[in-house]
Amino acid sequence: IDEFFAQYPEYPYDHNAPFWQEFRDMCDFFDLERTDEEQKAAWKAFRIAVVRGFGMTFGSEENDIHAWGRLCETAGLSPIPEDLEGRRNAILNTHINLVDMHQYRRMGLKSKIYETEEELRNYTIQTGKFFPLEEAYAAPLLCYLLREI
Numbered sequence: 001i002d003e004f005f006a007q008y009p010e011y012p013y014d015h016n017a018p019f020w021q022e023f024r025d026m027c028d029f030f031d032l033e034r035t036d037e038e039q040k041a042a043w044k045a046f047r048i049a050v051v052r053g054f055g056m057t058f059g060s061e062e063n064d065i066h067a068w069g070r071l072c073e074t075a076g077l078s079p080i081p082e083d084l085e086g087r088r089n090a091i092l093n094t095h096i097n098l099v100d101m102h103q104y105r106r107m108g109l110k111s112k113i114y115e116t117e118e119e120l121r122n123y124t125i126q127t128g129k130f131f132p133l134e135e136a137y138a139a140p141l142l143c144y145l146l147r148e149i
Helices: 002-006 019-029 037-058 065-075 084-092 098-107 117-127 140-145
Strands: none
Touching: 002 037, 019 037, 019 098, 037 065, 037 098, 037 140, 065 084, 065 098, 084 140
């Protein structure tokens, strides 16, 4: 994500700010409209950067016990199950916005867990924090985590 923003040195990027909002602010800074070809290209590159960043932060392999452990840790689950299946089930039985989870991990914070999938859906729609679906299918770990919103 930092590499993505480095392509726009004129923009005063703040690594510690929520990256989703930074993208929106950058588009405002450059006066980019959603219909602009430059904005569309930036949006595509940003989505790829988000997926790559998620993989670098958590891992990308669905059978990586440490990746599932990092997810459990960021979700604030305690105790973290010892085995892969336990970690996987613990995460799959929670409702967490993946954009926030990624951002919170970068900030050293625990992610918010929503009580129901509907509550998560409402939050996701309200904030527009949809994980880049098309690009996410290239990362096996993300395939486990995606929800229909």
